[in-house]
Amino acid sequence: MTATKPRKLPVQDRAKQTVEAMVEATAHILSADGPEGLSTNRIAEVAGVSIGSLYQYFPSKEAIVARLVERMLESDRALLQEALDDIDAPDLARALSEAVVVACRRQHATAPALQHLLPRLGELDRNQLVDAEVDHLIISFEAFLQRWHDELRAELREDPKALHDAVFVLVHGLRGSLNAAAQRCPERLKTPSFSHLLLRQAVAILLPSMD
Numbered sequence: 001m002t003a004t005k006p007r008k009l010p011v012q013d014r015a016k017q018t019v020e021a022m023v024e025a026t027a028h029i030l031s032a033d034g035p036e037g038l039s040t041n042r043i044a045e046v047a048g049v050s051i052g053s054l055y056q057y058f059p060s061k062e063a064i065v066a067r068l069v070e071r072m073l074e075s076d077r078a079l080l081q082e083a084l085d086d087i088d089a090p091d092l093a094r095a096l097s098e099a100v101v102v103a104c105r106r107q108h109a110t111a112p113a114l115q116h117l118l119p120r121l122g123e124l125d126r127n128q129l130v131d132a133e134v135d136h137l138i139i140s141f142e143a144f145l146q147r148w149h150d151e152l153r154a155e156l157r158e159d160p161k162a163l164h165d166a167v168f169v170l171v172h173g174l175r176g177s178l179n180a181a182a183q184r185c186p187e188r189l190k191t192p193s194f195s196h197l198l199l200r201q202a203v204a205i206l207l208p209s210m211d
Helices: 013-033 040-047 051-057 061-086 092-120 127-151 154-158 160-184 186-190 192-206
Strands: none
Touching: 013 040, 013 051, 013 061, 013 092, 040 051, 040 061, 061 092, 061 127, 092 127, 092 160, 092 186, 092 192, 127 160, 154 160, 160 186, 160 192, 186 192
């Protein structure tokens, strides 16, 4: 397997900027030209650094792509947490609607890179990292729901394990739909009908039936 770990981590600010420029260049090339346009020489050129500087920190282009995955996961976690914290809805249905819109907007913004990154997670040896981030998302979403605890289905209010299972199913289901849309038809992420279907899933799992 190609080495996907960095050779060394940057310490000084200038070194961090250099590494960041290489990661940004990788994202730009993937979005514009796809994997076939990606090479260490091309990354160095777009980043404005020497090929020697690139190899000082990364052993391969795959290692830079792996770092891009890590950075996107870190960014997603921070942005989603901030979005959840900022939601101030009068009821849970409205809160879920706002959360779905945020998720679709973020997924659409990153879709050009995700189209090439998602199929390569195993090759990049980052599946465990993705799983850890999803587990963190589940915890964050459970905490988010506590703000509207009294509106949840009775069994979810009364049984923490039932709530955890419900959020597990919901998060993995939404993530699968969002990733599939990003890979196959990113424009779907901008349509109200798509976000409404995701919202209906969330409402059906979390809120009492209206029947």
